[in-house]
Amino acid sequence: MSDWKQEVDEIVYDGKICVPYSWTVGTTLSRWYGQLRDDGEIWANRCPKCGKVFVPPKNKCIYCYEDAGDWVKLPGTGTVETFTVVYYSEPAHQPKEPPIIYAVIRMDEADTGIVHLIDEVDPEKVEIGMRVEAVLKDDRQGELKDIKYFKPI
Numbered sequence: 001m002s003d004w005k006q007e008v009d010e011i012v013y014d015g016k017i018c019v020p021y022s023w024t025v026g027t028t029l030s031r032w033y034g035q036l037r038d039d040g041e042i043w044a045n046r047c048p049k050c051g052k053v054f055v056p057p058k059n060k061c062i063y064c065y066e067d068a069g070d071w072v073k074l075p076g077t078g079t080v081e082t083f084t085v086v087y088y089s090e091p092a093h094q095p096k097e098p099p100i101i102y103a104v105i106r107m108d109e110a111d112t113g114i115v116h117l118i119d120e121v122d123p124e125k126v127e128i129g130m131r132v133e134a135v136l137k138d139d140r141q142g143e144l145k146d147i148k149y150f151k152p153i
């Protein structure tokens with residue numbers, strides 16, 4: 001008697017599963033996204049113990065674990081801390097046609113960086129230390145994409 005499992009080539013079908021879901025961003029980020037959507041303002045929050053200012057805001061300080069404290073309105077400007085330029089095209093997963101400039105931007109009056117796009121500049125001219133400002137959408141939805149990108153100032 002033969003072992004039929006060893007004699008059969010397995011047939012594999014490719015498929016795709018779509019799993020819609022919803023999740024809450026929590027009270028801290030709900031306030032942050034709401035301020036961005038409703039007022040077109042970028043806010044941060046400050047740790048009452050060490051004074052670090054976080055954007056996006058945190059529920060707890062990542063350095064000393066204190067509950068977050070005061071809210072701080074940021075001016076919407078910052079400095080490029082690091083960046084990369086993507087030339088590879090993958091339209092289904094990219095926010096725009098390449099080249100795409102992704103950067104970590106240290107917002108003025110904050111101690112953390114925010115990852116976002118840079119636009120309105122030749123990718124060859126972007127550099128660490130470049131000063132930038134946020135460009136917001138007119139029709140904001142309460143999401144990070146309400147900031148269209150940052151542009152040089």
Ligand SMILES: [Zn+2]
Binds near residue numbers: 050051052062064065
């Ligand atoms: Zn702290």
